[in-house]
Amino acid sequence: MTADTGTTASTVIEYIRYRIPEERSAEFLAAYTRAAAQLAASPHCVDYELTRCEEDFAHFVLRITWTSTQDHLEGFRTSDLFPAFLAEIRPYIADIEEMRHYQPTSVRGRGSAVPTLYTWAGGAEAFSRLTEAFYAKVVKDDLLAPVFAGLAPEHAEHVALWLTEVFGGPPAYSKTQGGHGHMVAKHFGRGITEPQRRRWVGLIQDAADEAGLPTDAEFRSAFLAYIEWGTRLAVHFSGPDAESPAEQPVPLWNWGAAPPYQG
Numbered sequence: 001m002t003a004d005t006g007t008t009a010s011t012v013i014e015y016i017r018y019r020i021p022e023e024r025s026a027e028f029l030a031a032y033t034r035a036a037a038q039l040a041a042s043p044h045c046v047d048y049e050l051t052r053c054e055e056d057f058a059h060f061v062l063r064i065t066w067t068s069t070q071d072h073l074e075g076f077r078t079s080d081l082f083p084a085f086l087a088e089i090r091p092y093i094a095d096i097e098e099m100r101h102y103q104p105t106s107v108r109g110r111g112s113a114v115p116t117l118y119t120w121a122g123g124a125e126a127f128s129r130l131t132e133a134f135y136a137k138v139v140k141d142d143l144l145a146p147v148f149a150g151l152a153p154e155h156a157e158h159v160a161l162w163l164t165e166v167f168g169g170p171p172a173y174s175k176t177q178g179g180h181g182h183m184v185a186k187h188f189g190r191g192i193t194e195p196q197r198r199r200w201v202g203l204i205q206d207a208a209d210e211a212g213l214p215t216d217a218e219f220r221s222a223f224l225a226y227i228e229w230g231t232r233l234a235v236h237f238s239g240p241d242a243e244s245p246a247e248q249p250v251p252l253w254n255w256g257a258a259p260p261y262q263g
C-alpha cells in the first residue's frame with residue numbers, strides 16, 4: 001500500500017537548481033506560478049514544490065515527483081501541456097545549475113513532529129481497552145455473536161496488537177503472529193454480510209467512546225477511515241471469490257487530510 005506517501009516504486013524525483021539574480025527573482029516566481037498550472041494538470045506529475053534558499057536568496061530548487069522518468073520525458077514533454085510550460089520557463093533555462101532525476105532510496109521516513117495515531121490514541125493500553133470493550137459488546141450482539149462463537153480468549157488482544165501496529169505503534173502483531181496475509185486469512189470462508197460489517201463498525205465506535213479514545217474530529221475521522229477500509233476487506237476476503245493475497249506488510253495508517261490539532 002502506498003497511501004502513506006502517495007508514491008509508487010517507479011516514481012522519480014527531479015531536482016532543478018536555479019541561480020537567479022535578485023532583480024529577476026520576482027518575475028521568475030511569477031513565471032513559475034503560471035507554469036505550475038501545467039504541472040498541476042499533468043497526470044504524470046505527482047507533486048511539485050519550488051523552494052528558495054534562506055541563506056542565499058539567489059538559489060532556488062524546484063522538486064518535481066514524476067510517475068516515472070519515462071513519463072516525464074515521453075509523457076509530459078510530448079503532451080499538450082508542455083508548450084505553455086516551456087514558454088514560461090524558457091527565459092530561465094540558462095540559469096539552471098543542475099537538472100537531474102533522483103531515485104528514492106530505502107532511507108526515508110517521518111520525524112516525530114506529528115504524533116502517530118497510536119500515540120495520539122493513548123498508546124497500547126488504549127487499544128487493549130478498545131478491543132476489550134468491543135468484544136464484550138460483540139458476544140452479546142444478535143448479528144455478531146454467531147460469527148464469533150467459540151472466540152479464542154487471546155483474540156481481543158491480537159486485534160489490539162494489530163490495530164496498534166496499523167496506527168503506528170510497535171510492530172508486535174507482525175512479529176508474534178504474521179503479516180497482512182496472515183490476518184486476512186483469518187477471515188477466509190466466514191461469509192461476513194454487509195449488515196454484520198455495519199454492526200462491527202458501529203460497535204467499535206461505541207467501544208472507542210467507552211474506552212476513552214480521543215474524540216477530536218481529526219483522530220476519529222482517520223480512525224473510522226481505517227475501520228471502513230479494514231471491514232470492507234474483511235467482507236471481501238470472507239466471501240466465496242476471495243483468493244489469498246500476496247504477503248505484504250501491515251498497512252501503516254496515517255492522519256487524513258486534516259492533521260492533528262495541536263493548539
Ligand code: HEM
Pocket residue numbers: 144147148150151152154155158159162163177183186187190192196197200226227228229230231234235
Ligand atoms: C478493521 C476491521 C477488522 C480488523 C482490524 C480485524 C482484525 C482481525 C484480526 C487481527 C484477526 C486475527 C486475530 C488473531 O490473530 O488471533 C481477526 C480474526 C477474525 N475476524 Fe476480524 N477484523 C476486522 C473485521 C472483521 C469483521 C467485519 C468481522 C465480522 C463481522 C470479523 C471477524 C473475524 C473473525 C470471525 C475472526 C476469527 C476469530 C478467530 O480466530 O476465532 N473481522 N480479525
